[in-house]
Amino acid sequence: MSAHLPEQALPGWRCAVVKVGSNLLAADGGGLTDRYALALAGFINASHAAGRKVVLVSSGAVAAGRALLREHAPAAGDLAARQALAALGQAPMIALWQSLSARPVAQVLLTHDDLRNRRRYLNARSTLRGLLALDVLPVVNENDTVAVDELKLGDNDNLAAIVAALVDADLLLIASDIDALYSADPRRDPQAAPIARVGALTPEVLAMAGGSGSVVGTGGMRTKLEAASKAAAAGIPTVLFGGRDAVTVEALGRDRLRGTLIDAAATRMQARKYWLRHAPAAAGCISVDAGAAHALAGGRASLLPGGIAGARGEFQRGDLVEIVDAGGKAVARGLCQYAAGEVRRLAGRHSRDIEAVLGYSYGSEVVHRDDLVALETAGGMTV
Template sequence: MAESLPAQTLPRWRRAVLKVGSNLLAADGGGLTARHAQALAGFVASSHAQGRQVVLVSSGAVAAGRALLRERALPGNDLAARQALAALGQAPMIALWQSLAQRPVAQVLLTHDDLRHRRRYLNARATLRELLLLDVLPVVNENDTVAVDELKLGDNDNLAAIVAALVDADLLLIASDIDALYSADPRRDPQAVPIGHVPVLTPEVMAMAGGSGSAVGTGGMHTKLEAAIKAAAAGIPTVLFDGRNAVTAQALSDGQLHGTLFDASGNRMQARKYWLRHAPAAPGRIRVDDGAARALGGGRASLLPGGIVGTEGEFHRGDMVEIVDAAQHPIARGLCQYGVAEVRRLAGKHSREIDAVLGYSYGAEVVHRDDLVVLTEAGA
């Protein structure tokens, strides 16, 4: 069906999240197959060769686990059994991607709670950022063995949108078993037509979503549209395409989309800055010297220990804190990598001394520039 949609240019991107559903990985006789994954892995490799970064969000663990136990009678759709299958199938799912990748693959298991909890959010963000710096392909999946609600919903579409915001992606790509959003379910309505461009996800657009397209996958078009809404709110456009079509995957490598493009609500930086500016702050402050204040005011610097002269109030690792200058004027706010007791010990120290002072390190920055918004810059 992809040929019924004219090619359109992909939005410019440097970092993307690619979500691959279990219906693209499941073999007809059970287990996993590289039939469709091969072309998608080729897109990832081509993107890497172009200097771009891709984070993969992959389903398929339950299908892989079920194949390993095909000789046993499984207790129907029992949740505990599905969780056991997910645990069993993680290894072959990762092995599949490693066999197709041209570089090391790392597994990252997350739940939505990991991304709602401030400390775990920062840990996940730091880990994924480091993996990308190391030229490793992160393969993210929901931790289905403990994520009860997410396992019921098959919510890797929404997880992919959350991960896209987590890693500051420029684009969310959803590989599906259908080539686009249609005006109605094309499996039931022969008059349904594909929609190439969705500027805004309105209730009318949401009403076009059908059910799950596969007995293997548990998500459907509705969860994909939910994911597009989440990504749009974070300033990230979403593309939906046919992951079964190798020609379509190759076209993505050439910057061409045969599928549906969902526009972002605004640009990614505006969305991130808005969230950082308005998220509730902890009742604590970090005071910095004049040099740090000038550096932060430029909008391109992180807050390092050396520029800190003191703290006020209480805050914990992952809290939103206010940064003030010597005259107590607020100059920035952001997510703090360290708690107040740790910041007091690090004040005035060089970043390379963090490990020696604390006995551990969460990174060289007390507040990373990606987690910081300047309050005094023009137009902010």
């Protein structure tokens, strides 16, 4: 079907999340196959070679586990058995991607609870950022062996959108056996037309994917649009493309898309900075010296321990806190990597001393520049 889709420019990106569905990895009635994964891995390898970062969200563990047991595999409706199959299939699924990857592969298992809990959210983000800094390919999947609700949903599309926001990705790419969003279900309506670009996910657009009980809607196009909506809210565009079409996958490596592009609601920086500026902050705050206040006002510096004069009130790791100058004037807001008591102990110290002072380290920045918004420019104008 992709032959009917016009080729368009892929949005510029340096970091992307690629989601691959189980329909592209599981052979008909059998185990995992590299039939379609080979081309997708080639795109990821080429992206790495070009200096780009990629996080892979991959389904297929349950199918792999079932294939290993063959005729002894339990019934699909048994939730506990499916959890066991997921545990059994994780190893071969990771092994498949490692066999195709030019870089080392790291397995990262997450649940939605990991991403709702602020401390675990920061830990997951630190891990993924660390892996990307090491030029490793993180392969993310839901921890189906313990995540009962998530396994019943079977929804790695929405997980991919959450991961895209987690790592501040520039782009979410969703590969499936459907090559685009259509005006109706193309499996039922021969008049269904592919849609090359969606400016906004309106109710009319969502209706094209069908209801939750439709063939396309259940774990299909409906969840992909839900994921695109989450990504758009974070300022991340989404592309939907057919992972079974080698020509389409090859074109991605040339920054060309034959599929559907779903625009972000805003640029990534605008959306994130807006949230940081307007979300409720913790009761406490961090006070900084004049040098740090000036650097933070420029909007491109991280807050390091050396520029901190102290901390007032109480806040926890991951809380949104205000950063104030010596006169108590707020100059920035950001997500703090350390609790208030830890910040007080680190005040005025060098980043290299963090582990010696605390006995552990969450990173050299107290507030990373990606998690910080300046409330004033260096010239004193509010932004």
